[in-house]
Amino acid sequence: MNNLALELRNIQRTFIQGDQKLNILNDVNLQLNAGEIVALVGPSGSGKSTLLQLAGLLEFPSNGEVYIAGNACGKMNDRERTSLRLSMIGYIYQFHHLLPEFSALENIMLPQLIAGCPPNEAEAHANRLLQSFNLKNRGTHRPSRLSGGEQQRVAILRAIANQPKILLADEPTGNLDEATAEIVFNELVALVRKHQIAALIATHNLELAKRMDRTIQLHSGTLTH
Numbered sequence: 001m002n003n004l005a006l007e008l009r010n011i012q013r014t015f016i017q018g019d020q021k022l023n024i025l026n027d028v029n030l031q032l033n034a035g036e037i038v039a040l041v042g043p044s045g046s047g048k049s050t051l052l053q054l055a056g057l058l059e060f061p062s063n064g065e066v067y068i069a070g071n072a073c074g075k076m077n078d079r080e081r082t083s084l085r086l087s088m089i090g091y092i093y094q095f096h097h098l099l100p101e102f103s104a105l106e107n108i109m110l111p112q113l114i115a116g117c118p119p120n121e122a123e124a125h126a127n128r129l130l131q132s133f134n135l136k137n138r139g140t141h142r143p144s145r146l147s148g149g150e151q152q153r154v155a156i157l158r159a160i161a162n163q164p165k166i167l168l169a170d171e172p173t174g175n176l177d178e179a180t181a182e183i184v185f186n187e188l189v190a191l192v193r194k195h196q197i198a199a200l201i202a203t204h205n206l207e208l209a210k211r212m213d214r215t216i217q218l219h220s221g222t223l224t225h
Contacts, residue, residue, distance in 0.1 A: 004070065005165050005198035006032040006055060011064035013050055024050050026221040034165065035196040037189060039209035042218035048202040051218065052168045055200065056091050057081045069165060086115050090159035094171035096151040098143040104154045105130065105139035111161050129157040133187055149180035156188055167192060167199040174204065
C-alpha cells in the first residue's frame with residue numbers, strides 16, 4: 001500500500017521583477033507520507049510560504065510537478081484544483097483568518113457546506129470537533145470574543161473539517177505566547193496522529209521542530225533533508 005500523500009518533484013518557482021529574475025525555489029523535491037509530521041524551517045524570505053502555497057495548489061510552479069495522492073496536478077483546470085483542495089488539503093495560517101461575521105461553529109461548518117455536506121450533518125460534525133478541543137461552550141461566539149489561542153484552535157478545526165489527507169500549516173503558533181503555543185501545538189499533533197494526516201508545518205520554533213518526525217530546511221530556495 002502506497003502511503004505517499006504529497007510529492008513535490010523538481011519544483012522551481014521564479015518571479016520576474018522589472019528586468020530581474022528572482023529564483024524563489026530551486027529544484028525542490030519532497031515526499032510526505034500519511035501520518036507523518038514534518039517541520040519546515042528556514043529564515044524569513046527563504047521561500048517557506050511559497051513552498052506551502054505550491055503544495056496547497058494555491059500557486060503554480062514555474063517548473064516541476066505537484067502530486068497529491070499520486071495524482072499529477074499541473075494540467076488540472078481551476079475547478080479540478082479547487083475540488084482537490086476542498087477534499088484533500090487543509091491549510092492553517094499564522095493568523096487565523098476566521099470570518100468575523102460568523103460564529104466559531106459556523107466557521108467550521110463553512111468548508112463542509114461548500115463541499116456539499118447537508119447543514120445538519122455539518123453542524124453535528126463541527127460540534128464534535130469543538131468538543132474534541134473543549135471548545136463546545138465557545139461555539140456560538142464570534143472570533144472577536146475568542147482569545148488568540150481559541151481563534152487559532154478554531155482555525156485548525158476548520159482546516160480539518162473535511163477530513164483532509166494533507167495538512168499544511170504556515171507558522172500556526174507564531175502569533176501566540178509560549179504557553180498557548182504549547183497547547184495549540186500539542187492539540188494539533190494529537191489531531192494529526194489520530195486521523196493519520198500528512199502534515200507539513202513551517203515554523204521558526206526549533207524546539208517544536210525537534211518534536212516532529214523529521215525536519216527539512218529551506219535556505220535560499222534550496223531544500224535540504
